[in-house]
Amino acid sequence: MSNLAQLTPAEIRQARSDHANLRDRDFAEKLNIREGQLVAAYVSHDVTRIAASPDDIMPRLKDLGEVMALTRNRSCVIEKVGVYDNFHSGPHASMILNDEIDLRLFGRHFVSAFAVERKTESGIKRSIQIFDAAGDAVHKIHLRPDSDLNVWTQLVADLKLEDQDQVLRVSPRKPVDGAKTNPEKADQLRDEWAKMTDTHQFLRLVPKLKMNRLGAYHIVGEPMARQLATDEVNTMLNAVLDQNVEVMIFVGNMGCIEIHAGPIQNLREIGPWQNILDPGFDLHLRMDHIAEVWAVNKPTKRGAAMSVEAFDAEGGIIFQVFGRRTDAQDHRPTWDSIVNALSSAQVKEPA
Incomplete structure (x- = not known):
C-alpha cells in the first residue's frame, strides 16, 4: 500500500x-x-x-x-x-x-x-x-x-482535542529491516553473547555490532540460536498446553508490547489462524505468515533464558515465548525440554 x-x-x-x-x-x-x-x-x-x-x-x-x-x-x-x-x-x-x-x-x-x-x-x-x-x-x-x-x-x-478533523494525515510506513548480519563480527558476537548476564543486554549488543535481532540469530550458531521448522510453533503451543507449563508470550509492534504470563488452557485452529481462547486471554496467530522460527538461548544471572521466536517473510518479529520466571519458581526445566525437543529447520551452516 x-x-x-x-x-x-x-x-x-x-x-x-x-x-x-x-x-x-x-x-x-x-x-x-x-x-x-x-x-x-x-x-x-x-x-x-x-x-x-x-x-x-x-x-x-x-x-x-x-x-x-x-x-x-x-x-x-x-x-x-x-x-x-x-x-x-x-x-x-x-x-x-x-x-x-x-x-x-x-x-x-x-x-x-x-x-x-x-x-x-x-x-x-x-x-x-x-x-x-x-x-x-x-x-x-x-x-x-x-x-x-x-x-x-x-x-x-x-x-477531547480542539481539533476534531475527520481527515487523518499519515506518513509512509517505515519498512521492516530484514536479517541484518555482519559476518566479520561473528566471533565477537559469540564471545559477548556468552558473557551476557541479562536478556536486555542483547538489545544493546546487536546494534553495536551493526546487526539486528534476526541477523544475529542467523550467524551466531548453536547453542545460542537454532532455526526451527516453522510448523514447530504448533508443536510448542500444544506441548505447553498438554504439560501445563507457565510461559510468557510477547506480542507487539513499534509502539506497544503486550505480555501474557501463565499457562495455556484452550487451543483452537481455524483456517490459517491458531487461537488461544482462555478466560481473560485470547491470542490469534496467522500460522501462514510465519517464515522463520528460532529457539534462542540467552545467558542471565538466573540461568539460561530459552525462547521461541517467530518472524514473518519481511523479517518482522511476530511473537516470542519464554518460560515464565517468578520468585516462587525461577526456572522451568519442562519449558527447556519442550524447546530442546523441537525439530530444526534445514539451513546452511552459520558463518
Missing part, C-alpha cells in the same frame, strides 16, 4: 456501510487506506479525537475498572482482560504492570487517539484506539460490560 487511496471521509463512510461485515483493519486494507483514517472519518459521528500521549491516557484508565487490552501486529493479536493499574511513566518507555495487564509503551509512536462509541446489534461498544504516524493501530482499550461509564464520559470530555 505505497500509494494510498485519496478518499474523502464521506466516501470512506459510504464504502464502510457497503462492507459492514469486515473488521476495521481488513476493510481499510481492502479500501487501500489506513485503519486510523477509517476511524477518523467518523469523527463527530461516533468518534472523538483525544490526546494521544500515554501520560494523558494511561493514568485515567484504572478508574474504568475491568477493560480489555488489545495489541497486534500484522500476524498476531493479543487480548487481555483486566484493570490498567500500576502505571509507570518514562521518558522513552512507560509501562502498565500487574498480573492481568502487562504492557510496554513507547510514547513516540502514540501519534493520534480516538474515543469510539459504535452502535452494534448487542449495544454500544466503546473503545480507545491509538495509532502511529502511519495510521496503524498501536494499542486499543475496549470497555467491558462492568466498566464505569461515568468515568468514560468524563475521560472523553477531559481528553
